[in-house]
Amino acid sequence: MKTTLALLFGLSLIGTAVAQEKQAIVPEGMETTVEYYSYSPAVRAGDMVYLAGVVAGLPTDPETGEMIEATPENLDAAFDRAFIHIGEILTAAGADWDDVVDMTTYHTDMPIQIDTFLQVKNRYMKPPHTAWTAIDIDRLYPDTGITEIKITAYAPLGRE
Incomplete structure (x- = not known):
């Protein structure tokens, strides 16, 4: 009986270890970017999903190649594109916005960006609010x- 329990317990631990291995998450269409930059858009490690940073960018002037000055309108569009992209990565990882537990944002001009960022963020992330x-x-x-x-994000494996 002890041998049987030990064997069953051992197999249970092996199954847990296999389920906890990390897995690269690469949404369809991002393969070339991943190869060029040598990174994963997200990594699942057990029940946790860690997304690489998604950059929101402003458009450039087609003639000069210089970035167009930030306005509330183009900031909204830039942030919205980034949040859509994040949603696609979450979906590929088997998660969604409700699973997000932590967010870190890096802003090149906080005073100009923060109000518009908050408006866009709140369209995607609903209470209870995540750590930020x-x-x-x-x-x-x-x-x-x-x-x-x-x-x-915290997105338990095998949930219904």
Whole structure:
């Protein structure tokens, strides 16, 4: 009996270890970007999903290639595109906005961006509110990047 219990207990631990291995999440269409930059848009480790930062960027002038000045309208569009992209990555990982537990944002101009960012964020993220840290920084990559959004989600494997 002890041998049987030990064997069953051992197999149970092996199954748990296999389920806890990390898995790269690469939504369809992002394969080339992943190969070029050598990163995963997200990694699932057990019940946790860690998203790489998604950069919201402003458009550039087609003639000069320079970034167009930020306005509430183009900030809204830039943030919305980033949140849509985050939603696609969450879906590919088997998660959604309700699973988000932590967000860190990096802003190149917090005073200009924060009000519009909050409006867009609140269209996607509903109460109970997630933990959130906002950081004002000097610059992002690419140069047209204005805000980077990093997300962590708790999305238990095997849930119904």
